[in-house]
Amino acid sequence: MRVRLLDLPDYARALAGLPEGALDLGPCALPEALPVIRRHRPAGRFLGVLAESGGAVVGALPLVETAGGRLLRPLTAGLACQLDLAVAPGWEARVVRALVATLRDDTRAWALDLPDLRRGTALHDALLRRRTWNVAAHVCPWMPLAPDLDRALGRKRRHELRRKARRLAEHGEVRHLVVDAERPERLPEMLDRAFALHARRHAGRMSAAALARPGDRARLRALMALWVPRGRALLSLLFVGDRLATFFLGAVRGATFVAVLTAFDEAFAAAGPSHVHIHRLARHLADRGFAALDFSKGAFAYKRRWAREAYHLDHAVVALRGGTVAELAAGPALTLRDIGRTTGLNARLRPVVERLRPR
Numbered sequence: 227m228r229v230r231l232l233d234l235p236d237y238a239r240a241l242a243g244l245p246e247g248a249l250d251l252g253p254c255a256l257p258e259a260l261p262v263i264r265r266h267r268p269a270g271r272f273l274g275v276l277a278e279s280g281g282a283v284v285g286a287l288p289l290v291e292t293a294g295g296r297l298l299r300p301l302t303a304g305l306a307c308q309l310d311l312a313v314a315p316g317w318e319a320r321v322v323r324a325l326v327a328t329l330r331d332d333t334r335a336w337a338l339d340l341p342d343l344r345r346g347t348a349l350h351d352a353l354l355r356r357r358t359w360n361v362a363a364h365v366c367p368w369m370p371l372a373p374d375l376d377r378a379l380g381r382k383r384r385h386e387l388r389r390k391a392r393r394l395a396e397h398g399e400v401r402h403l404v405v406d407a408e409r410p411e412r413l414p415e416m417l418d419r420a421f422a423l424h425a426r427r428h429a430g431r432m433s434a435a436a437l438a439r440p441g442d443r444a445r446l447r448a449l450m451a452l453w454v455p456r457g458r459a460l461l462s463l464l465f466v467g468d469r470l471a472t473f474f475l476g477a478v479r480g481a482t483f484v485a486v487l488t489a490f491d492e493a494f495a496a497a498g499p500s501h502v503h504i505h506r507l508a509r510h511l512a513d514r515g516f517a518a519l520d521f522s523k524g525a526f527a528y529k530r531r532w533a534r535e536a537y538h539l540d541h542a543v544v545a546l547r548g549g550t551v552a553e554l555a556a557g558p559a560l561t562l563r564d565i566g567r568t569t570g571l572n573a574r575l576r577p578v579v580e581r582l583r584p585r
Contacts, residue, residue: 227284227320229328230276234264237274237288244283248314251286253458253477254302255310259449260288263301266445272301273333277313277321284314285321291335297560298329298546299339305449307477307484307522308539309343318352326356330546337556338544341564345538359543359557363564364523367533368482371512371519387505394497398467402506405461410454416461417447420473420489427489446487453477462510464503471499474507481517500528508532 232240238257241249253259264272270291277285288301288310302310313321329338341363343350354360376384394400405412421443453459460483462474472490476483490500508519521529523539541564543557558565 227277227279227324229285229324230278231328231332232274232276234260234272234274237272237276237286240274240276240283241286248283249286249312250479251312252302252306252308252310252479253449253453254306255286255288255312256452256458258452260301262445262448262452263305266441267301271295273298275325275328277317277324279317279320282314284317285312285325287311287325289338291333295334296336297339297556298333298335298337300341303339303341306342307479307486307520309340309349311340311349313349315348318348319355322349322352322356326544326546333546335546336548337546337560339560340542340544342539343542345540350540350542353542353544357545359545359561360540361557361561361564362538362568363541363561364539364567365525365536366520366522366539367525367529367536368518368520369508369533369535371508371516373512375508375512387501390498391502391505394466394471394494394499394502397494397497398469399465400471400502401465402503402510403463403465404507404510405454405463407455407457410451413450413454413461414447416463416473417450419470420461420463420475420487423470423473423491424487424489427492450475462503462507464499464506466494466499469493472503474503476520476522481515482520483511483516483518484520484522486522501531504528504532 238260241251241255241257254263267290273289273291275285275287275289276283289298290301291297292299300306300310326338329335340353343353343360372378379387391400403412403416405416450459450461454461457478459475459477462476463470464472470491471494473488474485475487476485478484488500490503504519511519519532521533525536541561543560545556
């Protein structure tokens with residue numbers, strides 16, 4: 227097996243030349259998306275890792291150097307729903323072994339930082355065979371979808387949803403709009419409205435970080451302009467009259483919709499607009515042949531109300547050099563936020579920090 231470290235143009239060209247379906251590339255790891263992300267994350271040298279065997283690409287990972295070259299992290303970290311290390315099925319152990327050896331020999335990095343690694347996968351198992359620090363990071367609830375969704379909800383749940391919908395309709399006509407590949411011309415206007423609602427809902431809260439800076443909004447706007455026409459993302463909105471009540475923005479991965487950004491108008495909170503919206507979105511997705519609605523990171527109460535299944539994302543740190551001492555230092559330091567989240571420390575500290583932040 228040969229592993230090459232490429233600059234961004236060569237890496238993107240190599241990915242663009244792959245046969246369709248050769249690797250499961252998430253939306254953030256698509257060749258046309260990488261330059262957009264790179265423009266907004268200019269610091270650090272880019273390293274496109276490409277693993278090849280017999281002339282075929284069997285693994286790909288877009289990395290960037292941080293901490294003066296001492297740390298390697300996916301360019302898409304924090305944006306992708308899961309780790310964007312794409313490996314052909316059955317090649318996980320061999321690709322990981324060759325990737326780690328190449329990074330150890332051809333870079334001066336001390337560690338490979340890999341957030342959002344899905345637990346229980348062959349890739350997770352292959353990475354944990356290395357000298358790896360691994361901690362729990364996120365719980366991701368999800369619900370299966372089927373054409374008989376309403377029947378699966380049960381009579382009591384259907385009655386509750388009808389009651390919420392009637393209560394919401396007292397404020398105006400309830401309309402559900404999905405901006406997708408069939409109507410991409412609606413995207414700029416609807417993104418503006420979604421971003422404005424998100425800003426109002428999360429004003430002064432630490433959770434607003436996803437869209438807190440103009441650069442973050444510009445990046446997401448550019449990525450959605452790429453993804454939506456290609457069927458790799460959609461924006462779902464619920465209106466009450468002319469007012470946006472809730473939205474879900476998310477990625478499409480095969481037959482799964484992954485909802486990664488949402489907000490609701492607190493003026494309608496008593497009517498449960500998010501639940502009405504989820505019901506309509508789930509029916510829309512089921513009618514289009516989707517198999518799952520993935521609520522992504524965070525086991526919040528509204529997600530648990532809908533989802534009976536969940537998977538876990540871990541944060542792995544692979545030591546490349548320095549031995550046990552380096553591993554024991556780098557692992558806890560890089561995963562401190564995840565440790566705080568799983569122990570509940572972050573939730574206790576967040577209100578204090580929010581009060582101290584300048585307005």
